[in-house]
Each structure stands twice: as structure tokens, then as C-alpha cells.
Amino acid sequence: MAQGSGGNVIAAICNLFFPGLGQLVQGRIIAALIFAIIVVGGYALWWLVIPAIIAGVFHLWSIIDAARFKASD
Structure with a gap:
């Protein structure tokens, strides 16, 4: 996922409700x-x-981290 992609936005929103859930969605x-x-x-x-x-x-920090995550290719 690229920074600012729809997946990162969803991950950041997930972190609003439960911290770490966004990172889990991203596979981290x-x-x-x-x-x-x-x-x-x-x-x-x-x-x-x-x-x-x-x-x-x-x-x-967990919300910002999920929103700014860049997967290494």
C-alpha cells in the first residue's frame, strides 16, 4: 500500500476504535x-x-503510523 492509499485510511480509522487494529489490517x-x-x-x-x-x-502514534505506512516492495 502506498502512503495515503485507501488501505492506509481504513487502517487509520480502525485504530481510532481499537489501537493496533490498523496495523493488524496491514499485516504487521x-x-x-x-x-x-x-x-x-x-x-x-x-x-x-x-x-x-x-x-x-x-x-x-498508532493512528499516524497506520496512515503513513509504506510497504516495502
Whole structure:
């Protein structure tokens, strides 16, 4: 998929709903697991504030990463 392609847009939208899902759609399993674990874990610890902030940053990063992904040919 080229950057800005329809597949990348769909992947970015998937990440809005569940972090890492967009990377999974793109076939990047390790990146999907890393984003999902960090974001879900951080949101689960929301009362500690700092993990929730880190999770928010990683959630945004996962969306941008899916949108800007370029597959190596």
C-alpha cells in the first residue's frame, strides 16, 4: 500500500476504535501487539494519570503510523 492509499485510511480509522487494529489490517502483527498492549494497559491504569497520558500518546502514534505506512516492495 502506498502512503495515503485507501488501505492506509481504513487502517487509520480502525485504530481510532481499537489501537493496533490498523496495523493488524496491514499485516504487521508485532506492531499491532505492541500498540494494543501499551495502549490498553495504559488506559486500564487511568487512575495513575501518567500511564493514561502515555497510552493517549501511543494511541495517536498508532493512528499516524497506520496512515503513513509504506510497504516495502
